[in-house]
Amino acid sequence: MAELQPAGPVGRPVPRVDGVAKVTGAAHYVDDLDLPGAWHGATVRSTVAHGVLDAVDLDPDYDWTDVVVVTAADIAAAGGRNVVTLIEEDQPALVPLGGRVMHVDEAIALVAAPTRARALEARRHVRPRISARPAVLDTDAALRAEVKLYGDDNVFKRFVIRKGHGDDAAFEDAMAGADRIIEGVYPTAAQEQMYIEPQGMAAHWEDGRCFLVGSMQCPYYVHKAMKALLGCDGDGVVVTQAVTGGGFGGKEEYPSMIAAHVALLARKAGRPVKLIYDRGEDIAATTKRHPCVTRHRLGLAADGAIVAIDADVVMDGGAYLTLSPVVLSRGVLHAAGPYRCPVVRIVGRVVATNHPPHGAFRGFGAPQTTFPYERQIDKAARLLGVDPLAYRQRLALRPGDTTATGQELTFSVGSEAVLEAIARAAGPRPARDAVSAGGAPVRRGRGVCFYFHGSGFTGAGEQRIAGRATVALTAAGDVEVRSSSTDIGQGAATIFAQIAGASLGLAPERVRVVDPSTDKVPDSGPTVASRTCMVVGGLVERAARALGTRIAAWAGEHGRGGAPFAEVAAAAAAALGEVAETVQYEPPPGIEWDDATYTGAAYPVFGWAACLVDVAIDLDTCEVTVERCVQAVDVGKAINPMIVKGQIEGGTLQALGWGLLENVLYQDGKVANASMTNCIVPTFADAPDLETVLVEVPYPYGPHGAKGVGEIPMDGPAAAAINAVVDALGVDFDVVPVLPETIAARRDAWDAARRKS
């Protein structure tokens, strides 16, 4: 168990270390970099969802002077492999001649020219010829496997979780013992990350080495992908993160694709090249949250206890495997919810379609499976005639209980605390019926939701990653934190400065957090999975302590034993030169996971949360206004309460947006609303004054007790909001999103329910 440090800078709302740069315009994002002589790139993309690439024709009447064109042939010619390496190597960087086109907007060729306008003009004169084939555009068609996209069955990955039974027959016996069974089908839509900075990357080559700088979450993912694509070793490519304008998962895997393209262009052009996506291209071509359909059965005893849970989860992975198996894994591991239940069966499949690949987005599969169980629990409470919050309090997992994978919860279980926080914050219900300012009838409703989210990588993932971080006293006497965890707005650099500062007795501003670059920082693992503060922050704490110990030993040997680090650091640096301490992840004791049976400790620890939403629905326009949203989150320890609240507020609004107003539409495999005009996200006008309650049930193995928080606020508020809509109107809505038109389409049903009530 970690020894708690004296308070110091931890637990205080320290202003962001990058705050002043960001409010003055001094923070330089990739498109702000002034690269002398740089050309601009553009990507030639498929217009069909499925087919074979027969040819790439260059318009013979176009003036190709000062234009570089790259195709797949350029990759092998330079000794590389045409793959974007991730979990598998099934996705090419560019479709080769004779190769299969797998989705609309797949990259086929690249151009670069001295100006962006010229590159965009040249792109129009590159003409791929594609023989179209029948496309697979929904998961039912994928599972019929009449058209094969992946293996024989189009299933990228399948997981089964069984608790309290041996086989399907035994499971059905247990379910048959239920007094009643609630069944539902819950489709949830794709969601666009909509970071405000579009994706982009710049590259230049020097002495045969490729230097990449761009907007990204995971420099070492890009580094690994480039080694295969460029056919070089680790020294042959240097990847540096520029200031990054939001990610939310959208800049986890896709930047490797852009890096591949811009590296190829820069090599062929023999000069720096920038490849910056415009908004339409970004929405159309990059990854989104997986659309998902969950079929759920909830078996209840007469007294309301849960007898059995059955969930069948099917996700649309899109055209390539990318991160889909791990998204599905997190989805199924959360699908039973944070409720006591002796018998659980979860089956999950993620299938191949001809949609652009779906990928990482905050929550990573858990929001898709949280919505179904939280609608089911709400239906159960209604059926039983009990208060929905009190019902959740009764069923919640507590210390000593086991999850669906048989993980016994022994520490840092904030379930009761977050539910209690919501009960305290709830206050009286607002008046049910009202009249809007415009004279329309208004109906109000209240919904709640309860959920959990595993912190860090699944199962033995953190051991496999074996993340490292360094804290160094430089020869100049400065303290540096070196890790590959990127600050993408979530405040990683600031909390690392706080954590290292606390260990060394320094103010955070005395600690410099190095901008991640693969030639300057060790691989701490990717900036994903609610792991940055808990896992990498823990490494920073250990490394800082080790540095402190080493400097204290030196001080002791030189007659200054017991002197604070700050007083002896300069002398130690002058005498020793740089002193760097690097530590590697070590799993907490007693954490065991069996990947074959999907049993054991799925995560080192869970974050817990509950949410309450009050809505008002204009019964003429069917517009839903979120009047109030309170979220209570158990974060273990708030290293920086201001930053962590900001993260929770942002995630909460993304979740409310997903539930009530965002909608990515596909038509013939193409995103039909690839613009911010009609692929909308919440504005100031859509956002209530979000209320956040921080609950701190410390994680004994996290820095100062902290555990993951990045994703959990995304998991539940959509369900709370839609439960509130159901509460208001008295009819079920089992889909994400519930748009005004979704409500309007069922006007007859809720009008009848309203007249009865």
Place this chain on the structure above:
Amino acid sequence: MRSSDGSLIEVHLTVNGDAVRRAVPPERTLAELLREDLLLTGCKQGCDQGDCGACTVLVDGRAQLACLTLVVAIDGATIETVEGLQQRGRLHPLQAAFVAHGAAQCGFCTPGMLLSAVALLRASPRASRDEIRAGLAGNLCRCTGYVKIIDAVEAVARGDDEEPAP
């Protein structure tokens, strides 16, 4: 850079107090001029279609989308960008409040948000939370949930931190 018929038009602007004279093609946008010619990259392009508000700058004191503003249409105008908000090396009260209240996360929307807020508080120095919400509704942020941005602007409007700049 040339326009379709090759003609360039000379315009005079005042940008953050400096006189700027440039011959530009008629299709040149203010965002392009600021970012590419003057290297004032605090003007961000998030959509280039007038949806996100990240390119907001002040044109003759009014918040305006630089991506939709043609340079030739504002000859003689006075432009203020985020790079000009500091006075004598001190942060503008709104800049200081954004830092103090955690209103900037990824920071990409921040310059445009600040300039919309400057315009709002000049017109309505004691703006309420609802007025702030309405006044900034043309600027999208995906990180914050907007709460801390409203907190920061409200703190300046209420004089909690410092008086608004004139």
